[in-house]
Amino acid sequence: xxxxxxxxxxxxxxxxxxxxxxxxxxxxxxxxxxxxxxxxxxxxxxxxxxxxxxxxxxxxxxxxxxxxxxxxxxxxxxxxxxxxxxxxxxxxxxxxxxxxxxxxxxxxxxxxxxxxxxxxxxxxxxxxxxxxxxxxxxxxxxxxxxxxxxxxxxxxxxxxxxxxxxxxxxxxxxxxxxxxxxxxxxxxxxxxxxxxxxxxxxxxxxxxxxxxxxxxxxxxxxxxxxxxxxxxxxxxxxxxxxxxxxxxxxxxxxxxxxxxxxxxxxxxxxxxxxxxxxxxxxxxxxxxxxxxxxxxxxxxxxxxxxxxxxxxxxxxxxxxxxxxxxxxxxxxxxxxxxxxxxxxxxxxxxxxxxxxxxxxxxxxxxxxxxxxxxxxxxxxxxxxxxxxxxxxxxxxxxxxxxxxxxxxxxxxxxxxxxxxxxxxxxxxxxxxxxxxxxxxxxxxxxxxxxxxxxxxxxxxxxxxxxxxxxxxxxxxxxxxxxxxxxxxxxxxxxxxxxxxxxxxxxxxxxxxxxxxxxxxxx
Amino acid sequence: xxxxxxxxxxxxxxxxxxxxxxxxxxxxxxxxxxxxxxxxxxxxxxxxxxxxxxxxxxxxxxxxxxxxxxxxxxxxxxxxxxxxxxxxxxxxxxxxxxxxxxxxxxxxxxxxxxxxxxxxxxxxxxxxxxxxxxxxxxxxxxxxxxxxxxxxxxxxxxxxxxxxxxxxxxxxxxxxxxxxxx
Numbered sequence: 133x134x135x136x137x138x139x140x141x142x143x144x145x146x147x148x149x150x151x152x153x154x155x156x157x158x159x160x161x162x163x164x165x166x167x168x169x170x171x172x173x174x175x176x177x178x179x180x181x182x183x184x185x186x187x188x189x190x191x192x193x194x195x196x197x198x199x200x201x202x203x204x205x206x207x208x209x210x211x212x213x214x215x216x217x218x219x220x221x222x223x224x225x226x227x228x229x230x231x232x233x234x235x236x237x238x239x240x241x242x243x244x245x246x247x248x249x250x251x252x253x254x255x256x257x258x259x260x261x262x263x264x265x266x267x268x269x270x271x272x273x274x275x276x277x278x279x280x281x282x283x284x285x286x287x288x289x290x291x292x293x294x295x296x297x298x299x300x301x302x303x304x305x306x307x308x309x310x311x312x313x314x315x316x317x318x319x320x321x322x323x324x325x326x327x328x329x330x331x332x333x334x335x336x337x338x339x340x341x342x343x344x345x346x347x348x349x350x351x352x353x354x355x356x357x358x359x360x361x362x363x364x365x366x367x368x369x370x371x372x373x374x375x376x377x378x379x380x381x382x383x384x385x386x387x388x389x390x391x392x393x394x395x396x397x398x399x400x401x402x403x404x405x406x407x408x409x410x411x412x413x414x415x416x417x418x419x420x421x422x423x424x425x426x427x428x429x430x431x432x433x434x435x436x437x438x439x440x441x442x443x444x445x446x447x448x449x450x451x452x453x454x455x456x457x458x459x460x461x462x463x464x465x466x467x468x469x470x471x472x473x474x475x476x477x478x479x480x481x482x483x484x485x486x487x488x489x490x491x492x493x494x495x496x497x498x499x500x501x502x503x504x505x506x507x508x509x510x511x512x513x514x515x516x517x518x519x520x521x522x523x524x525x526x527x528x529x530x531x532x533x534x535x536x537x538x539x540x541x542x543x544x545x546x547x548x549x550x551x552x553x554x555x556x557x558x559x560x561x562x563x564x565x566x567x568x569x570x571x572x573x574x575x576x577x578x579x580x581x582x583x584x585x586x587x588x589x590x591x592x593x594x595x596x597x598x599x600x601x602x603x604x605x606x607x608x609x610x611x612x613x614x615x616x617x618x619x620x621x622x623x624x625x626x627x628x629x630x631x632x633x634x635x636x637x638x639x640x641x642x643x644x645x646x647x648x649x650x651x652x653x654x
Numbered sequence: 655x656x657x658x659x660x661x662x663x664x665x666x667x668x669x670x671x672x673x674x675x676x677x678x679x680x681x682x683x684x685x686x687x688x689x690x691x692x693x694x695x696x697x698x699x700x701x702x703x704x705x706x707x708x709x710x711x712x713x714x715x716x717x718x719x720x721x722x723x724x725x726x727x728x729x730x731x732x733x734x735x736x737x738x739x740x741x742x743x744x745x746x747x748x749x750x751x752x753x754x755x756x757x758x759x760x761x762x763x764x765x766x767x768x769x770x771x772x773x774x775x776x777x778x779x780x781x782x783x784x785x786x787x788x789x790x791x792x793x794x795x796x797x798x799x800x801x802x803x804x805x806x807x808x809x810x811x812x813x814x815x816x817x818x819x820x821x822x823x824x825x826x827x828x829x830x831x832x833x834x835x836x
Binding site: 186200242 | 689693697784
């Protein structure tokens with residue numbers, strides 16, 4: 133495998149110096165001369181027959197391959213010391229026009245250069261020559277790499293214009309029509325379409341009439357001239373093609389197909405034809421609309437009649453009744469509620485909704501009736517609304533009142549309880565005061581008795597009767613109350629007696645509060 | 655190159671080669687205007703296909719590709735911020751080997767620009783290089799707006815104000831500016 137590759141490689145290397153099939157000896161010698169020039173620093177590029185910068189570059193190329201001076205891919209690129217690349221011719225031109233100071237500097241970076249440019253690497257040259265261009269010869273649409281375009285355009289391209297081989301003839305002839313050592317201009321003529329026709333045999337006219345794709349052929353039936361490429365698909369319609377468009381509007385002129393253009397210009401009916409056609413279309417559409425309107429009108433009339441009947445039969449008596457006796461409003465309301473809705477529903481059944489809108493414009497009689505009816509209905513509805521509003525108000529008021537009632541009774545209860553409490557305290561205080569007063573009064577009485585006894589007998593044993601007298605006095609005061617603490621109460625302080633005796637008064641208080649409660653309940 | 659060699663090998667002697675020589679003799683002058691047009695078309699294509707913000711240029715409506723009108727938007731953080739400045743470009747027949755003539759059409763107050771719009775910028779004069787193009791010139795002018803060269807002024811008053819009284823400078827810039835229609 134490896135030796136095979138090596139052999140291939142060697143072969144390609146051997147063939148690479150001369151891509152062209154020209155003789156190798158001359159090629160090598162010229163190549164050597166070029167190399168010598170390059171080493172001198174300013175090599176001459178081979179003169180080109182076509183302007184490669186003016187070519188149509190059809191595809192995008194890498195912007196780095198673009199010469200910053202001429203803005204096309206490098207042509208015979210050279211590299212400066214500072215590594216900037218330019219086309220050889222661009223750099224040359226730049227140096228010719230530049231001042232002496234700028235001449236030895238790089239156009240891009242202004243670096244001072246001590247040596248001349250050197251040829252750019254083969255890689256860059258090849259990449260630039262790979263850019264696709266269009267053949268510069270007119271009519272040729274060939275797209276090919278720039279490196280090949282010169283060869284194509286000057287050696288192969290069938291559209292390349294060559295000088296006529298006859299030195300006396302100064303015309304050009306396309307390569308494909310070129311005949312060596314013969315001037316075809318004497319005996320032939322070159323058509324725009326590229327065909328070369330021999331003169332003197334009537335073929336030129338035949339070509340123009342039949343073969344030439346640019347001038348086309350004449351349709352035998354309609355006389356129209358069509359390009360030859362369109363001819364197979366041509367559908368000729370002689371009637372349409374050469375009859376006056378004003379014919380149906382009264383143009384009676386008879387003319388041949390050839391005169392049709394002249395006739396179209398002169399005939400006023402032909403010029404009016406589009407306008408007339410528009411008018412007739414408009415007329416037709418208007419007629420259609422009229423029929424529609426008629427149908428609709430009939431439907432409407434039927435509807436009105438039915439409404440009229442309904443109003444006369446049912447609604448009118450009530451309406452007139454209500455007009456004469458406004459006092460019986462409630463009765464009317466009742467009637468309306470019962471009867472008008474049914475009438476309305478009937479009307480709805482008879483008339484579709486969209487026709488209902490148009491009712492008032494037709495019948496003045498039914499107009500006034502329906503207006504009255506509608507007014508009454510509206511009135512009725514508003515009254516109904518008012519009533520329901522009032523009902524709502526009443527119910528809210530009732531609610532508020534009961535709420536207030538409950539609150540008031542609660543307040544009264546609370547107040548009463550507080551008063552009862554106070555009353556109980558007061559009566560307790562009163563009772564204790566009475567007890568003290570009685571005790572004091574008893575002592576006074578005992579003292580008086582003792583004085584009386586002393587006056588009577590002056591006996592020192594006056595004490596026992598006092599102790600005997602006290603319980604009897606107390607029992608009369610207590611009025612059947614609890615007498616368990618009588619000993620303490622006799623000797624105790626008045627305040628202590630109030631606190632101590634208070635439980636004994638409870639039954640009385642309870643009875644009193646019970647009474648007040650009963651009274652509140654009542 | 656190989657094709658060219660081949661040409662010399664196979665070219666028929668006599669008249670056709672004479673014609674070729676005639677063509678070549680005529681070619682340089684003809685190719686000149688063509689190459690200018692070609693290069694300007696290429697620049698226009700670049701400006702259209704990948705526009706730079708704040709910069710635009712287009713040939714005048716008269717169909718002559720050698721006259722262009724360009725617009726610069728004043729750079730931010732300069733007294734010219736958001737001002738639209740129009741310029742005219744006149745390309746010589748040997749462009750790009752000679753600089754185009756560039757002038758401001760919009761009235762502008764700047765140390766390096768005089769009142770008729772002429773610009774004092776080295777790359778448009780002696781420092782011109784063939785590698786410059788419309789886009790690079792416009793970018794240079796845009797940066798000149800923000801950083802004037804006060805050492806070589808065309809408008810002395812502007813140069814002094816720019817150095818000593820930036821507020822008054824800004825006021826004068828805005829007072830002088832007025833938008834122009836095409």
